[in-house]
Amino acid sequence: MAQASELREADYDLRQTSDDLIRPVETGPTLRYLVSVIFAGLVTLIGVVCWGRQLYVGMGVTGLMWPVMWAVYITNFVFWIGIAHSGTLISAILYLFRAKFRPAFSRSSEAMTIFAVATAGLFPILHLGRAWRFYWVLPYPNERRIWPNFRSPLVLDVFAISTYLTVSLIFWYLGMLPDMAELRDRSRGWKRTLYGVASLGWTGSLRQLSPYMKLYILLAGLATPLVLSVHTTVSWDFSLSLLPGWHEEIFPPYFVAGAIFSGLAMVLTLVIPLRSWFRLKAYITIDHLERLCQLILLTSSIVTFSYATEYFIAWYSGNTYEHSAYWMRAFGHYWKPFWFMIACNCFVPLLFFSRRVRRNIKGMFIISILINVGMWLERFIIIVTTLAYSFDPGSWGIYHVQWIEIGITAGSFGWFMLQFLGFVKIAPSLPVAEVRKDILEARRQKKALIAAGLLTAAAEPPAAPPEVPA
Amino acid sequence: MxxxxxxxxxxxxxxxxxxxxxxxxxxxxxxxxxxxxxxxxxxxxxxxxxxxxxxxxxxEKSGVRFWTLFGGIGGGVAAMALTIWTMRNWPMVVGGKPIVSWPPFIQVIFEWTVLLASFLCMAGFLILSGLPxxxxxxxxxxxxxxxxxxxxxxxxxxxxxxxxxxxxxxxxxxxxxxxxxxxxxxxxxxxxxxx
The missing domain is CATH 3.30.70 (Alpha-Beta Plaits)
Structure with missing residues (x-):
């Protein structure tokens, strides 16, 4: 099955492919696109206004109150960092594994990474209250009597996230060089200058290509451990504390798996409208989407296993506080989001066992959104229930979310969508050169099969412009 | 003209x-x-x-590999120097740990290793390919x-x-x-x- 779909690529016309993939950049915005931009812009504006009010009035406008001093903002931070995760997973790790379905998702997921990190990075700053003093976490010699403490996971987090953002940016940008060159050659006037400078003068000559190929594989290799390190470090923010429900050795792999899980779901959420709005169904095929669904199924089972392990250890450890923390998590004040999270993360993805669901676009779109809701709730549950029900019942306290926090959370989604919508109009959302490479490879395979007598040339489908119904 | x-x-x-x-x-x-x-x-x-x-x-052998290697080594050494030097100059005992308690520093060292390796990988590519x-x-x-x-x-x-x-x-x-x-x-x- 997979092989047939790969061989179909052999009949794609290279120029037609370029035209199809670059069309979204060259054509003007459609009504649907404009409405989305306006909607995302308005939602972002709501977030900005809410933040303005928080800056003006103070942190009292939020529901943060002792003992729950970390809540929705940190939830959003962990959520967006998690989303950022699978961008580099898809583009770097799948590149190293030579996965055939990589080009369908790599560019949009890399973009997703950059924008999600840019969104996530706002939240620690928002949460500071005095946002303009964010540079205090950077370790440089100062006379403020603030000691840089390299044992603090919060400082380590600054290193992890800024490195991840920088390396992902380099990987994303250098991956776009051939496409920028193609856009340069196709455009005139100021656009030509802009894309010309962005392409750095790329021509695809051997002199440029040989170091480029080496660069790309090295960057993929360097980015791969980063993928694992970022969420590991985020999980240390919790697990290096002593609170029951946070102080766990399972946190790093558990966070990484959860992050990949939510990131894959977000890729699905973004790519499904993308392929239908911009007529990319021949390049992001239902087979490609099915592979993504299978990966989601795998990561969902890892996440479910982690939940089970957490509860098992809480029981097996015999520790009263651990036991009570997990009991309150499932049956305390926050039981509704908890069970909704379990449904979304552990049971809903099981539908992907059915091939019919894996090949149903609407179904997978709804599932992908449910997974993201579930993963957002997971972070909320981990953060808030632990703080609300720590050691001594005398120090317990319930957190109630306030409308300012809801506004800022919605604003972060608007801001993320706005960035992504801007990106699809500036650069091709699929790596054109990579797709071309796959077409050339498929042609070579097909020729070899014909030469070996395993495929008759007559069985060749007509080389019509590719249009696959979805 | x-x-x-x-x-x-x-x-x-x-x-x-x-x-x-x-x-x-x-x-x-x-x-x-x-x-x-x-x-x-x-x-x-x-x-x-x-x-x-x-x-x-x-x-076949591309110089980009060596640039990356030197970047990685340089980044690791720089981060080691940064963490140890900072902790010695701003000594603060946290949780009874020694001033230079290196296990948590490994994280910073790892990040800078990857960061500088990526930077020099890019620089090596640009120089070898004659770009921009x-x-x-x-x-x-x-x-x-x-x-x-x-x-x-x-x-x-x-x-x-x-x-x-x-x-x-x-x-x-x-x-x-x-x-x-x-x-x-x-x-x-x-x-x-x-x-």
């Missing part, structure tokens, strides 16, 4: 270029060129490792980045007939003499002979 500008330099002869519809023809041409002792530069629409290996077997260079190669044509494989012979005028015959024999289309007319940055490359 305003009359105040100095006159354009005369176009310089650079060689011969041809485009191929498929990679087999390009490979054939490269074999012929090796046999004839002609140097060449190819333009490929996609970075294909098999093809690259076939065309440039001499430069906004003066496009005069033999470059836009279709070489879409659906044609370009082969350019940087030959002397005496070798032009041989190069043209070789390209024609291998099945090239649009065989043209390459003139460098010294056009400005990002100018559409021109391969027509000067008027």
């Amino acid at each position: 305003t009359p105040a500008n100095p006159p354009m330099p005369p176009p310089a002869y650079r060689g011969v270029v041809g485009g191929f519809q498929n990679e087999e023809e390009l490979r054939g041409a490269s074999v012929l060129a090796d046999a004839a002792g002609l140097r060449y530069e190819a333009f490929l629409p996609a970075g294909d490792e098999d093809l690259l290996r076939a065309l440039r077997f001499r430069t 260079n906004l003066y496009l190669h005069p033999a470059y044509r836009p279709e070489f980045n879409v659906d044609r494989f370009g082969l350019f012979f940087p030959c002397s005028r005496g070798e032009e007939a041989l190069a043209r015959a070789l390209l024609a024999r291998a099945g090239a289309e649009k065989i043209e003499t390459v003139w460098d007319r010294g056009l400005g940055r990002l100018a559409p490359p021109s391969v027509e002979p000067p008027s």
Whole structure:
């Protein structure tokens, strides 16, 4: 099955492919696109206004109150960092594994990474209250009597996230060089200058290509451990504390798996409208989407296993506080989001066992959104229930979310969508050169099969412009 | 071009270029060129490792690897220095740990190793590939980045007939003499002979 779909690529016309993939950049915005931009812009504006009010009035406008001093903002931070995760997973790790379905998702997921990190990075700053003093976490010699403490996971987090953002940016940008060159050659006037400078003068000559190929594989290799390190470090923010429900050795792999899980779901959420709005169904095929669904199924089972392990250890450890923390998590004040999270993360993805669901676009779109809701709730549950029900019942306290926090959370989604919508109009959302490479490879395979007598040339489908119904 | 500008330099002869519809023809041409002792530069629409290996077997070892290695080592050492120096200069005992408690520093060391390795990997690539260079190669044509494989012979005028015959024999289309007319940055490359 997979092989047939790969061989179909052999009949794609290279120029037609370029035209199809670059069309979204060259054509003007459609009504649907404009409405989305306006909607995302308005939602972002709501977030900005809410933040303005928080800056003006103070942190009292939020529901943060002792003992729950970390809540929705940190939830959003962990959520967006998690989303950022699978961008580099898809583009770097799948590149190293030579996965055939990589080009369908790599560019949009890399973009997703950059924008999600840019969104996530706002939240620690928002949460500071005095946002303009964010540079205090950077370790440089100062006379403020603030000691840089390299044992603090919060400082380590600054290193992890800024490195991840920088390396992902380099990987994303250098991956776009051939496409920028193609856009340069196709455009005139100021656009030509802009894309010309962005392409750095790329021509695809051997002199440029040989170091480029080496660069790309090295960057993929360097980015791969980063993928694992970022969420590991985020999980240390919790697990290096002593609170029951946070102080766990399972946190790093558990966070990484959860992050990949939510990131894959977000890729699905973004790519499904993308392929239908911009007529990319021949390049992001239902087979490609099915592979993504299978990966989601795998990561969902890892996440479910982690939940089970957490509860098992809480029981097996015999520790009263651990036991009570997990009991309150499932049956305390926050039981509704908890069970909704379990449904979304552990049971809903099981539908992907059915091939019919894996090949149903609407179904997978709804599932992908449910997974993201579930993963957002997971972070909320981990953060808030632990703080609300720590050691001594005398120090317990319930957190109630306030409308300012809801506004800022919605604003972060608007801001993320706005960035992504801007990106699809500036650069091709699929790596054109990579797709071309796959077409050339498929042609070579097909020729070899014909030469070996395993495929008759007559069985060749007509080389019509590719249009696959979805 | 305003009359105040100095006159354009005369176009310089650079060689011969041809485009191929498929990679087999390009490979054939490269074999012929090796046999004839002609140097060449190819333009490929996609970075294909098999093809690259076939065309440039001499430069298998890329210097980008060494740049990356040195970047990684440098980043690791720098982060080690940063953490140890900072903790010694701002000594603060946390949780009864020694001032230089290296296990948590490994995280910073790892991040800077990757960060500087990536930076120098990029620098090595830019230096080895001669980028950024906004003066496009005069033999470059836009279709070489879409659906044609370009082969350019940087030959002397005496070798032009041989190069043209070789390209024609291998099945090239649009065989043209390459003139460098010294056009400005990002100018559409021109391969027509000067008027």
